[in-house]
Amino acid sequence: MHCCRRATAALIVLLGCLPWLAQAAPAPASTCPTIPLAAANAAAVRAPSAPDAWGGPRPANAATLSDRVVAYSIDAELDPVKHTVRGKQQLTWRNRSAQPVCSVYMHLYLNAFEGPGSTFMTEQRASEQGFRSNVPTKDGEYGYIRLDKVVQGGQPAKWTFVQPDGGPKTDRSVIRIDLPQPVAPGGSTTLDIDFFDQLPRVVARTGYYGSFHLVGQWFPKIGVLELPGERGATTPRWNAHEFHLHSEFYADYGRYDVRITVPKGYTVGATGQLVGTPIERDGKVTHRYMQDDVHDFAWTADKRYAKPLVKTWNGPLGPVEVKVLYNPEYESNAEPVLQATIDSLDYFSKTLGPYPYKTATAVVPPYGAQEAGGMEYPTFFTADSTDTVTPGSLQRYMLDFVTIHEFGHGYFYGILGSNEFEEPMLDEGMNEYWDQRMMTARGQNLVLTTPWLRWFGIGTRITPFDMERLGASLTDPADPLGANSWDRLSSASYGTVYSRTATAMRQIEALVGTPAMARAMKLYYERWKFRHPSIADLRQALAEGTGKPDLVNAAFDAYVYGTGRTDDRITQLTSAEVLPRPGYHTYQGRQVLVSSQAIEKAIERYRTRWTQQHPNAKPWQGPFPYRTVVVVRRDAVKPPQTLRIHFADGRHRDLPVTAQGSWQRFTLVTPAKAVSAQLDPDDRIRMDANPLNNGRTLTAQPQAARRWFSELTALLHSLFVLLATL
Template sequence: MGTRTQGASRLWLALTCLTLSAVVNAQDVPAPASSVATVPAVIPMAKPHAAAPREPSAPDAWGGIRTGSEATLSDRVASYRIDAELDAGKHSVKGSEQLRWRNRSQQTVNRIYLHLYLNAFQNEGSTFFTERNVLTAHGHSRGNAAPKKGEWGWIDLASVQQGNAALKWSFVHPDDGPATDQTVAAIDLAEPVPAGGTLTLDVDFTSQLPRVIERTGWWGDFNLVAQWFPKIGVLELPGERGATQVQWNVHEFHFNSEFYADFGSYDVRLTVPSDYTVGAVGAQQDEPSVQNGKTTYHFVQNDVHDFAWVAAKGFRTLDGSWHGPGSPQVAVRVIYPPEYVASAQLVLKATLDSLSYFSDTLGPYPYRTVTAVVPPFNADEAGGMEYPTFFTAEGDKEIDKDTMDQWNIDFVTIHEFGHGYFYGLLASNEFEEPMLDEGMNEYWDERMLRDRNQRVLTPSTWLRRAGITPSMDVFTSERLDAGLSHPFDPLGQNSWDRYSSSSYGTVYSRTATAMHDLEERLGKDVMARAMREYYRRWHFRHPSVADLRATLIDVSGNARAVDEIFDQFVYGTARIDDRVASIDISRVLPEAGSWMKNGQRVELTDDDRYEQVAKADEAWKKTHPHAGKTEAGAFPIRSTVTVVREGAAVPQILRVTFAGGSHVDVHWDDDRRWARFVFTGDTAAVSAELDPDRNILLDENKLNDSRTVKTDASASRRWTADLAAALQALYACLVTL
């Protein structure tokens, strides 16, 4: 489908604000006249193209730093009590929800907004499908399934009550999406919520799960129930994530975006067929109750911002336990289909290891449960997704530990658990700042794998049979999929204003690569302290990219390094490509011309110079009969190395190696587009290399970082290794996007 230009979008937004509604395809539910109040000025919504702010949040944003001495772990703004029943045959859920929401602002609230995420899957007129058709035409992505008859999904509101008043709703389009999108509903309240007041809504709804397209849905007797209940948007205050006024941060469900919500409490009862295995966010309360072939489970979890669950027939469970300093005893459960028992063992171990690593490096894990779900074959798109205390992994029937099989399962498990910190506890806005979740999580996952000495292995057995068994450091692997040669979008861009799905995918790898390079400049220990401080300041709040930047500067004291990385890559689309252009070798011989010597002018011709050099060389050989070919002889040797910048300036080390094995390191730390470095001595330079320790992984072409005076076949061997690495990068890409 066609899309509006940005100019048309701004005009549409202006008209929307003037009319105070963007109601199209209205599906208003009639309400008694007494329930319809006159609507005063409506609090504005976040801008359609909002992205990472540049100004840090105010110190008291979201109530200030959580010290642990508060009555609750989080400031519980939005809490839900839900009763839901799964119709396994229809893959539908009938639910009743009581929402309690607190108005944190100093303004009266007359209208609230609900996310109805499942409506992204009801037809091709949604923002999700409209964007998918465009973005996937320019790159690869997950979520490409084509629903057939009976495989669409949606959420229908049956009623919304405020006390005794039945409320009406209409669909709005905060991001100027298609008129047919119904993923955001505006509800005008019968009674306004005063400053500091609390709203209670009773909502009846039915959710029809789609055949698994992306993140949620069913396949066979497997039901992953996510994005399934009406969920209130976030009311941001001035000084929070760049907001300059009270505003609703509520976006349509975009193809590449995920979520953003307030912390609260979830008290959920789930009724399913008794022969189904159930797992969910939070801890199960008491024993399930059984009646008429159905079982009701009761789950409660405080201080989280979402709730998802699984109900699957014939699945098994594998249990473990973990405890660490500052954390409660944690019950760990893996829910899996019987054919994936080998994967379940790996998922359990990787989850236990992740609990230790993230708790040790960032902060204690505060919850009492972790549940990991391994989806069945044909439901792969339900894998690799995160919710608080609950995530989905991936599985295989057989695991070859000598190839990528185990690495993939380990990585996906670590990555999805890691979201429990970056998406869950830090609760960044995945709509507007996906870098803070997907990117920073990817970076910390790779640090964990690096600390375990777990390298990326050969992706397939045929390469091993051919005698090619390369492995590489995990961060070297990341750079291969980071789009370094032509970055279309800044890392800090929102999730939907992207050139393509492939460009969005670089949020993972390019962020990890950028943070790796920043780590090399600040020091690994400094970066570790900075990230722990970032978690301390911002867990149970909602940080922005600017807040991350400020923390890194505060801890490291190196504003220059942090600012350069953020300006060039987070807020910009810089590329780096420094190269060694040439190595020129010459002897420092007497220079022809007219010279003053002892008060008299003496002329040296070319013939005179030739004769002088020949005599000096002959004399030197007589006094050095055993000299090697690499020695200078009677005259010093001048080596001139020229380096060129094709992109943004970055501090570099140039290592020049001389005949005999000695080397000199020179710092090139300025913004010159090219530079020449001259070395005079007894031996000639034989090679020059930028970034000899390979610390600058953002450099798009590492092959031109070095040059030798004589032909060196190692370059062709490096091409072979890179080809093999590119094949494994494809595998890694498929599991991270």
């Protein structure tokens, strides 16, 4: 360490010479086989997990909701002036594998915000679209987590920083800890860890602003040891990725017992239930929160919180305490957030499965801390905040939607335990789909207007799923939906994980029928709750539950595992009378040549006689039938759909479009003339890149220009939704 004594402080930091930045790590003991890390390109699992993965489906009479692997006992003390947290953690971890384990991997997420050398901030600089509000971090506003001690059974453990995804060597969001004593197969070990947090100025859903503190990604958190048959693993492997710009979390289920000490006068909210009465001593108050069968823990503290808004929701598994924390400037937000949370509890419990916890806490971020909004943790989430809560306004729509969206993560990220690093579609995308189902069930369409236009009752009404479709990059998708969260063309491409997944799932629902999709999603939830499913497990559940495996598999191959583009369009529509033609005709057993002049005279006589015989005929009626020809062109992915031809007599014919070539021609002879043709008349093919070319009329119609305006305004709003939910 002589170099550190001679170097300047800045050089010390750059060289990583401070003792707490890295410790020399010995090679793992030879008694332990090497357990590799999940690959940096891991994503889009294709092989379904084994039936007994993660201990198998959880039976109704199980003693615990999850097969608990970890237990965290943490003492944390907040200094709200320096914005620091000093923590002592006792982590107990169980080795589920059949081999000894000599090294474990842990996440130090908070180091993503320590400076420009982290993977997170490196990717942020390279991002084309920025991130959330993209508020720059100034000097003195960075944050980090420091390990001060790791002890196993009284013996100190050594650790070193690693970059599993090939990120910069200056990234310190993952460490390998080499254990003094191996953990035997099926055995457990306990690590005593001292750590120190310097919270950043609120950024990417954690940090401080004034007296407000949102403490997320704040403690050393062990990675997941996956076994063969779990999420595509064929041998034991550690799953512990760097903290990327768009990635979030993945961890084992277990028990959290956390004691939070804050100055007197601060209100605390956290994951789980408050146990006992807070203990006051020396001007400080300690709050104890506990929660079983979750895989993360976050909390908040602020001396400016108003009296929390609290209500009890009586669910199928018993009462749930619903709480909203807010600052006085956003008092008007509290009631809408509370109601949206209660409505979400009801909807998700009925459509997926009963909410299994006893609390649900929502936080409305204060003015100036908007970057803290729109984030989820088990039983605890942050909503949006707005100055306008008028029903029907864009701001109220966003307040309700973000509340529903963040609550919904409690199912897709929380109870199902999706791997948000490798398969963000399973959380962000599937959650977005179910949120929009709930918004649709609420009848909560978006109305784009202005105050003075609203006074005249003027506005553009857009359904939730129409809004999603317009932001789904259907014309030129850059990445498969199943790709991981960081190996993507751009932030905009990552954003399609939300909207494009919701659109693809809506298409599957439309094609198989809503009752079938409802059954399939309940099957998925019941089979995989507390078990970490993969994309292949979702596909299998949807195929079984809908009874339409061919349709489901085709959609997954096209959109989830590939970048399939659908664009069916009508390129020809003609409808003309079928008239006699000149030439040889058979008459009384002989071939007779009929001239054009003779045919024209015969047609005229026939028309005159028919008109005399049908004086009250409708305009569309006549003596001759009509031949209608429609040509449909098909590009890339070709889902089955319907062509509807409308006729002048008010009738229509539905014809199946099933050709897997580049075109399909339809020819009909009918009494009435066709007036228009429409592909997908029931709006089931949600992935169609250009719905405007799906229809054709014999005469020009002005509706298309109005539809272009509607689509443009909806697209603008979809961008707002993306920024709010990323």
